[in-house]
Amino acid sequence: MEAEIQTNYSYMGRNFNDLCLNGDDNSTAFSDCNSDRSGEFSSASSHNRLLLLACASDNSDDLINQLVSDLDSSSIDVKKQAAMEIRLLAKNKPENRIKIGQAGAVRPLISLVSSSDSQLQEYGVTAILNLSLCDENKELIASSGAIKPLVKALKTGTSTARENAACALLRLSQVEENKLAIGRSGAIPLLVNLLETGGSRGKKDASTALYSLCSVKENKIRAVQAGIMKPLVELMADLGSNMVDKSAYVMSILVSASEGKTALVAEGGIPVLVEIVEVGTQRQKEIAVSILLEVCEESVPYRTMVAREGTIPPLVALSQSGTSRARQKAETLIELLRQPRSGNTAARPSGVSV
Numbered sequence: 001m002e003a004e005i006q007t008n009y010s011y012m013g014r015n016f017n018d019l020c021l022n023g024d025d026n027s028t029a030f031s032d033c034n035s036d037r038s039g040e041f042s043s044a045s046s047h048n049r050l051l052l053l054a055c056a057s058d059n060s061d062d063l064i065n066q067l068v069s070d071l072d073s074s075s076i077d078v079k080k081q082a083a084m085e086i087r088l089l090a091k092n093k094p095e096n097r098i099k100i101g102q103a104g105a106v107r108p109l110i111s112l113v114s115s116s117d118s119q120l121q122e123y124g125v126t127a128i129l130n131l132s133l134c135d136e137n138k139e140l141i142a143s144s145g146a147i148k149p150l151v152k153a154l155k156t157g158t159s160t161a162r163e164n165a166a167c168a169l170l171r172l173s174q175v176e177e178n179k180l181a182i183g184r185s186g187a188i189p190l191l192v193n194l195l196e197t198g199g200s201r202g203k204k205d206a207s208t209a210l211y212s213l214c215s216v217k218e219n220k221i222r223a224v225q226a227g228i229m230k231p232l233v234e235l236m237a238d239l240g241s242n243m244v245d246k247s248a249y250v251m252s253i254l255v256s257a258s259e260g261k262t263a264l265v266a267e268g269g270i271p272v273l274v275e276i277v278e279v280g281t282q283r284q285k286e287i288a289v290s291i292l293l294e295v296c297e298e299s300v301p302y303r304t305m306v307a308r309e310g311t312i313p314p315l316v317a318l319s320q321s322g323t324s325r326a327r328q329k330a331e332t333l334i335e336l337l338r339q340p341r342s343g344n345t346a347a348r349p350s351g352v353s354v
Contacts, residue, residue, distance in 0.1 A: 060096055064103050071108035076117060083112055083123035090130035097134035106144045113149035122161040125153045129164045132171035142178050147185050154190045163202050166194060170209040183219040189226040196231040207246040220257045229263040237272045248287040255294045271309050278314035285318055286326040293333045307337045
């Protein structure tokens with residue numbers, strides 16, 4: 001179950017009417033982090049069969065109450081088993097997510113997220129992620145103190161724990177009040193690191209979480225200071241990857257801050273964006289021209305840099321064959337690039353000659 005972001009859409013409270021396509025390209029920009037992708041049971045014991053039946057039935061209350069009680073056991077093995085089974089109950093049946101939250105599982109699961117036992121931590125993180133798929137649980141999880149332990153798991157956990165912690169933080173960030181708390185907890189540099197060094201799923205999860213968090217200006221600055229532009233530019237330059245759209249959308253919200261524009265230029269982002277305007281997909285071209293327009297609107301030096309990259313010919317082509325919004329933005333950018341390049345030198349970045 002992955003919700004695609006279609007054309008003419010809003011996502012996480014942001015309207016993409018200025019960026020979306022009106023054509024038939026329904027390629028996914030972001031896929032929401034869903035429940036974990038870990039394996040199921042390795043054996044077919046009677047207890048496991050009982051759990052599987054509970055996942056599929058409406059009569060899981062007694063089992064849930066027992067598992068929540070087991071989370072407080074003095075035995076690490078009992079805690080692991082309980083956390084794993086709660087994870088599966090929450091993963092496989094949405095109704096169970098509410099029941100588990102109401103049964104008092106959140107606080108003991110958060111304590112597992114802080115465990116020094118890597119497997120116990122991973123099970124705790126993943127159970128919290130699956131519970132956070134339910135909107136009713138998001139506030140409960142955050143108010144119960146989950147953010148800092150999830151950030152710790154993002155830093156010290158297994159690869160699965162890191163990915164699932166990123167997803168859980170994404171889910172919590174969908175409550176607007178949590179965005180600043182997550183940003184101030186130290187999550188953003190860790191997400192930037194996951195974007196740069198993680199596997200394909202880790203990069204996707206990190207970009208989606210960063211996209212949500214960076215709708216807040218304070219978090220934009222944190223992301224730029226954490227060096228996010230370098231991996232974004234590198235991922236966008238790899239046109240054969242599945243990260244071009246995701247990276248471009250994250251970049252599109254960062255360049256609304258002057259620090260984001262400066263970092264994009266410093267990391268060599270302009271030639272990459274120009275190449276996308278020339279050879280990218282329709283969606284990618286539209287995002288790229290939107291970013292370039294944002295960069296150029298108030299800066300003559302940046303306009304000069306963009307023009308020197310040979311941008312006008314692909315912009316002219318886009319103005320004739322792109323979507324209606326892409327054509328409009330391309331035409332506006334062409335007009336800007338053809339204006340006399342004098343007068344505005346305030347925005348010139350340090351070390352950039354024009």
